[in-house]
Structures are given as C-alpha cells and as structure tokens.
Amino acid sequence: xxxxxxxxxxxxxxxxxxxxxxxxxxxxxxxxxxxxxxxxxxxxxxxxxxxxxxxxxxxxxxxxxxxxxxxxxxxxxxxxxxxxxxxxxxxxxxxxxxxxxxxxxxxxxxxxxxxxxxxxxxxxxxxxxxxxxxxxxxxxxxxxxxxxxxxxxxxxxxxxxxxxxxxxxxxxxxxxxxxxxxxxxxxxxxxxxx
Amino acid sequence: xxxxxxxxxxxxxxxxxxxxxxxxxxxxxxxxxxxxxxxxxxxxxxxxxxxxxxxxxxxxxxxxxxxxxxxxxxxxxxxxxxxxxxxxxxxxxxxxxxxxxxxxxxxxxxxxxxxxxxxxxxxxxxxxxxxxxxxxxxxxxxxxxxxxxxxxxxxxxxxxxxxxxxxxxxxxxxxxxxxxxxxxxxxxxxxxxx
DNA sequence: GTCTATAAACGGATAGAC
DNA sequence: GTCTATCCGTTTATAGAC
Numbered sequence: 266x267x268x269x270x271x272x273x274x275x276x277x278x279x280x281x282x283x284x285x286x287x288x289x290x291x292x293x294x295x296x297x298x299x300x301x302x303x304x305x306x307x308x309x310x311x312x313x314x315x316x317x318x319x320x321x322x323x324x325x326x327x328x329x330x331x332x333x334x335x336x337x338x339x340x341x342x343x344x345x346x347x348x349x350x351x352x353x354x355x356x357x358x359x360x361x362x363x364x365x366x367x368x369x370x371x372x373x374x375x376x377x378x379x380x381x382x383x384x385x386x387x388x389x390x391x392x393x394x395x396x397x398x399x400x401x402x403x404x405x406x407x408x409x410x411x412x413x414x415x416x417x418x419x420x421x422x423x424x425x426x427x428x429x430x431x432x433x434x435x436x437x438x439x440x441x442x443x444x445x446x447x448x449x450x451x452x453x454x455x456x457x458x459x
Numbered sequence: 460x461x462x463x464x465x466x467x468x469x470x471x472x473x474x475x476x477x478x479x480x481x482x483x484x485x486x487x488x489x490x491x492x493x494x495x496x497x498x499x500x501x502x503x504x505x506x507x508x509x510x511x512x513x514x515x516x517x518x519x520x521x522x523x524x525x526x527x528x529x530x531x532x533x534x535x536x537x538x539x540x541x542x543x544x545x546x547x548x549x550x551x552x553x554x555x556x557x558x559x560x561x562x563x564x565x566x567x568x569x570x571x572x573x574x575x576x577x578x579x580x581x582x583x584x585x586x587x588x589x590x591x592x593x594x595x596x597x598x599x600x601x602x603x604x605x606x607x608x609x610x611x612x613x614x615x616x617x618x619x620x621x622x623x624x625x626x627x628x629x630x631x632x633x634x635x636x637x638x639x640x641x642x643x644x645x646x647x648x649x650x651x652x653x
Numbered sequence: 654g655t656c657t658a659t660a661a662a663c664g665g666a667t668a669g670a671c
Numbered sequence: 672g673t674c675t676a677t678c679c680g681t682t683t684a685t686a687g688a689c
Binding site: 664 | 672676686
C-alpha cells in the first residue's frame with residue numbers, strides 16, 4: 266500500500282510510524298487531546314518534535330492516522346461478527362461485538378470520543394446509525410415482525426446504550442459490561458424486534 | 460450568597476460575571492473547548508484578557524462557573540418534572556424533560572460534553588446513574604413488577620439513549636427528537652418496567 | 654473596574670547540520 | 672533518519688497605570 270508520503274515505506278519507517286500512532290493513542294487516552302502535544306508525543310517515543318514531523322507532515326496528519334487505526338480495528342472486528350451471525354441475530358451480534366471490542370481497548374475508546382467531539386469530518390454520524398438501522402430492518406424482516414418502527418431512532422438507541430455501557434466499564438473496571446450488553450440485547454429484542 | 464471572590468458582588472460585577480459565563484458557554488459550544496481562550500472570551504465580551512481575570516481568578520475558574528451554570532439549569536428543570544410526575548411515571552418524565560430541556564439548549568449540551576470528556580471532577584458518573592436507577596426502582600415498585608433487573612444498567616441504557624437522541628438532534632435539526640423520546644419511553648416500558 | 658504592557662511558557666512548524 | 676537551533680504565533684497570567 267502506498268503511503269501518505271507518496272512512496273513506499275521502509276520497514277523501520279513503518280515501525281516508527283506505528284510506534285508514533287501508538288503513543289499518540291495512549292497520550293490522547295490518558296490525558297486528553299489537549300495534552301497530546303507534539304513535544305509530549307516525541308518525548309514518549311524517545312525522539313524530538315522534528316523527528317515526529319519527519320514521519321508525519323503535521324500533527325493533524327498524525328492524529329488522523331491514529332484515528333483511522335482505531336476505527337479500522339473496530340469495523341474489522343464488528344463487521345466480521347455481524348456477518349458471522351444470521352440476519353435475525355445481527356443487532357445482537359453488533360451489540361456484543363462492539364461492547365466486547367471496546368471493553369478490551371479502553372485507549373481506543375478515548376480516541377474515538379475525542380474524534381467525535383472534535384467535530385471530526387471522518388465521523389459522519391449518519392454513517393454509524395444507518396448501518397445499524399439496516400441491521401434492525403433486516404432482523405425485523407427475517408423475524409417476520411409487523412408494524413412500523415423508526416429504525417433511525419432504534420439505531421441511535423442501540424448506539425447510545427452501547428456507548429453508555431462502554432463508558433461505564435471504562436470508569437469502573439468492576440462493572441459487568443457483558444451482563445449489561447445482554448440486558449441491552451434483551452431490551453432491544455422486546456422493544457424493537459417484536 | 461457569598462461569591463468566590465470572598466465578598467458580596469455589586470450589581471455590575473454580577474452582570475459582568477453572568478455575561479462572561481454566557482460568552483464562555485457560547486464559545487465552547489460553537490468552536491470547542493480548545494478555541495475558548497481567554498483572549499477570545501474577552502473579545503466576545505468586549506473587554507480585555509486582564510479584564511476577564513479581574514472577575515475570575517483564572518480561566519479554569521471561569522470554565523467551572525460556566526459548567527455549574529449549565530448543570531444547575533438542567534437539574535432544576537428535570538428535578539421539577541420528575542417530582543411533578545408520580546413514581547410510576549418517573550422514568551418517562553425524566554426522559555421527556557431531559558430531551559426537551561437539552562434540545563432547546565444546544566449550547567448547554569456542548570458544554571456538558573466538554574466537561575465530561577475533560578474528565579471533570581464535577582461529573583461523578585455515579586451521581587447521574589444512581590438517581591435514575593432509583594427512579595427505575597420506584598417505578599417498578601409502584602407498578603408491582605416482579606423479577607430482578609440490574610437497575611444500574613437500566614439507568615445507563617436510559618441515559619445513553621437520551622444522549623444519543625440529543626446528540627442527533629444537535630447534528631440534524633430536522634430530526635424529531637420528541638418522537639424519538641417517545642420511542643425510548645416505550646422501549647423502557649416494555650423492556651425494563653414490565 | 655478596566656486598561657496597557659509585558660512576562661514566561663508552550664504550541665506547531667521549518668532549516669540545515671550530521 | 673534524527674538532531675539542534677530557531678521562528679513565530681498563541682496562551683495564561685501578572686504588574687502597574689488610569
């Protein structure tokens with residue numbers, strides 16, 4: 266894959282880039298976006314500000330790379346889980362895999378939050394809920410459920426529930442996110458899929 | 460009420476403080492926390508940076524005052540609505556008043572988001588969900604519902620749903636947040652209160 | 654009460670040495 | 672490929688005039 270630098274990357278370059286993306290995610294996660302300055306990123310990586318800017322043309326490019334990395338990991342996991350499940354179980358698979366994936370990657374969660382609140386162009390809200398809305402529609406069709414439901418709102422409620430569960434398990438590691446996800450699945454089944 | 464400055468405030472001081480809190484909320488809402496610098500706040504208020512720091516000892520103090528203002532308005536509205544409703548209708552009243560209040564105050568929403576993501580000490584997550592959890596418990600008792608439910612998770616799902624609805628209506632003013640709130644009420648009734 | 658002036662630190666980014 | 676050195680803008684905050 267050609268890189269953002271317009272040529273192929275050497276192995277060491279690739280490794281450095283990956284390391285920089287990694288420390289960026291960590292810094293954003295632990296101390297917030299504002300604290301993730303070039304200086305601190307460089308320090309965490311063991312090089313200097315200028316060194317960082319050799320690998321990425323600007324701080325924004327680095328942050329975007331970090332954001333992309335996090336999103337790619339998420340969609341890969343969740344996409345596979347949803348496809349593995351049948352249409353009738355799509356929403357449940359989505360909920361379980363989202364909660365499972367994010368619960369195991371607290372640093373990714375912070376990164377996603379910052380990206381969303383910073384009005385990131387990458388995070389089209391519609392992109393998220395419309396995919397979930399289709400899962401809901403497909404599940405209702407597969408189950409032969411009659412009646413009308415606003416699938417957009419249904420999707421938003423599912424997404425909001427997931428966010429809340431993940432956020433809580435981030436704050437309190439004792440919180441049983443898996444059980445909460447099962448409750449959400451049940452509520453969705455009873456309230457939206459029947 | 461004695462002020463943070465350790466004495467009573469004159470009327471003009473009070474007015475200035477209120478104005479500064481107001482422009483702070485507006486700036487945070489429109490351009491994000493990072494863009495709400497002392498300089499821009501001062502400019503928006505028609506005075507200078509030093510002038511701002513006469514009224515508030517630091518930028519952080521000003522931001523905290525703005526945050527408190529927003530939270531106070533929210534809890535006053537929602538608290539009244541919940542008390543006006545009976546125990547059986549507590550969760551529904553909570554959902555409707557939260558969505559209604561925040562939908563009418565988009566700037567407050569942004570302020571709240573920034574406060575939460577900035578790891579504000581003021582926003583004890585437990586403080587929010589435990590109050591809602593009690594509403595759920597009371598409603599179940601008032602309705603004579605049997606069976607066990609994790610009220611903490613129930614409260615989190617309600618809160619997450621509200622957040623998602625409000626966020627969406629913030630992004631798309633065409634979105635029917637009131638109808639979405641009714642869907643959430645219905646889902647809660649069917650999935651958590653029966 | 655609000656101003657000017659200024660300090661001191663930090664932000665991202667560039668040039669050029671090695 | 673990474674460093675030193677530097678630039679320039681911006682930030683919060685203070686001192687002291689008016």
